[in-house]
Amino acid sequence: MSADPSTPFSQRLGAEVYDRIQERILAMLAAEKVDALITDHPEDVSYLTGFFHHPGERPVAVLLESTGRVVLLVPELERQHAEEQRAHAEIVTFAEYPGLESPFAPLSRAAAPARRIAVTTQITHHRLALLRSAFDGVEWVPSEMVTTARFIKLPEEVALHREAARITDLMLQAGADLVRDAIGSGAPFPSEADLAAHVGRVGVGEMYQEHADVVVISFLAGGLVYAGANSAIPHGLPSSYRLRDGDTFMLSLGAAVGGRFVEGERTFVLGEPTSDQRRYHDTIRDAQAEGGRAIAPGIRCCDSNARCLDVIRDAGLGSYLRHRQGHGIGLGMHEPPWLEDGDPTVLRPGMIVSNEPGIYIPGHAGYRISDSMLVTETGSEPLTSFPRSLEDCVIPL
Structure with a gap:
């Protein structure tokens, strides 16, 4: 803004x-x-x-x-x-x-x-x-x-990414609030499609209300929403499935301001978490925190990836891994460099990459937390700021 x-x-x-x-x-x-x-x-x-x-x-x-x-x-x-x-x-x-x-x-x-x-x-x-x-x-x-x-963003580009992050945080809040409002009013829980449509309207509406010269590309704001067993598919698409008591559900959202992307993803639990849900969510939170520390100037992408995902392996959940730590973000939502074992690119100040470890338990749910990270002179900074802990991502019934 x-x-x-x-x-x-x-x-x-x-x-x-x-x-x-x-x-x-x-x-x-x-x-x-x-x-x-x-x-x-x-x-x-x-x-x-x-x-x-x-x-x-x-x-x-x-x-x-x-x-x-x-x-x-x-x-x-x-x-x-x-x-x-x-x-x-x-x-x-x-x-x-x-x-x-x-x-x-x-x-x-x-x-x-x-x-x-x-x-x-x-x-x-x-x-x-x-x-x-x-x-x-x-x-x-x-x-x-x-x-x-394109790896190294100019300050004017970073300003666009920061604004995209602000809108992404607004959409995450709007998605959680829609579920809370349904609980408070006694209305039926929203479906995945309901949530996806709602957060998209919030993001695009904010952009046209607050911005001049909106750069229109194929994607402005919104993302993927999936709940329960559907969320065990890393890039599953929103369906008519309606949230239920005890569900794990994921808001995988993003925005593009001036054509510059940001993504922010959080995993929520509807009702009191089970011990398994706590274990899965806490492990991903720990992995994402280590991933953030590993995104720093001078560190190779492959080494950052290993440090992040080793937290999941050390917790005994490595069999549920389906993807790398992250990827570059800029004019593309997914672009080089890749935070993966096969990319030796050295991280440098001005790069923006995603930090999004996840695990996917078939028949149960997926757990992923993602922030878009700006590499700084001394480490990295998450551009998205919505709370990440399980306590902040539980929606009480």
């Missing part, structure tokens, strides 16, 4: 932010000895230029040349959209797709001569073939430079 209540929180980053982002890539172009970079990944496009779009069959791409020139290729139908979003680039368009020539031909005509061009490793074979047909005599160099650049 804006420090001045009369001034709405702006989701749009200023031109000077994109100048710094593009300068970061220019240094990488020089280091990789390439003449230019082309990426058609929607998140890269928005990262480099501030243009957010609904991806489809019509290509949208960015060309960043070693001279510092930036060109945004869009279909003609998106020109006005890019201009209204103040895309930080020259705009070049193609008429339609598939068209009578490669949609990348106008980009080729606008580009300076180049011998080596870096291209994102996530480009499809089809798109790469279209590029090759439009650019003659170019060596295409697979590169992760934009992915790597």
Whole structure:
């Protein structure tokens, strides 16, 4: 929320932010000895230029040349959209797709001569073939430079993540309150779908009420809600299942402000917890606390993952593990680096990663606690702040 209540929180980053982002890539172009970079990944496009779009069959791409020139290729139908979003680039368009020539031909005509061009490793074979047909005599160099650049968030990006975290906390509170209100009024308990719809309305409503220039992407606010045995499926989808006395239920929520994501997840118990529910919840809380300590500058992702998940294994619950400690968060809800045994990436200040250990007991329930963590100079800071202990996550009947 804006420090001045009369001034709405702006989701749009200023031109000077994109100048710094593009300068970061220019240094990488020089280091990789390439003449230019082309990426058609929607998140890269928005990262480099501030243009957010609904991806489809019509290509949208960015060309960043070693001279510092930036060109945004869009279909003609998106020109006005890019201009209204103040895309930080020259705009070049193609008429339609598939068209009578490669949609990348106008980009080729606008580009300076180049011998080596870096291209994102996530480009499809089809798109790469279209590029090759439009650019003659170019060596295409697979590169992760934009992915790597996105690891470290600028302060202006962190401000967007913090606001997404505030909204995520509001949604967690709204979900718990909906259940408490039903108990207090004697109404039927809400279903998973009821809860999911309610928290989504709260999150999106808060955003449009408090923010200017809302950046609309496929996901603004909401998430997954599952209860009882359904919650033993880590990414289960909300159903018509209605909460019952004694249920464990999970609110797996998040928001995207200015396209920057945050996730926050809590596991609740409806009524007095059993000894098993206490054991499961307390173990995950302990693992998540150790995971938070293990997210710090200089620590490898794989080592953080091991420290976090070893708490669960040492508690004798390792057979219920289904996934890693966490993942990077930014313009994607899931993006590198990965807090997993196979990722040796060293954590650095400015990274944002999830800390979300979980266990899943078939036929009973799942238990997961997640916070989005900002790596700082001395350790890490959870951006989401909803209480995590079992005492705070019990809803009395």
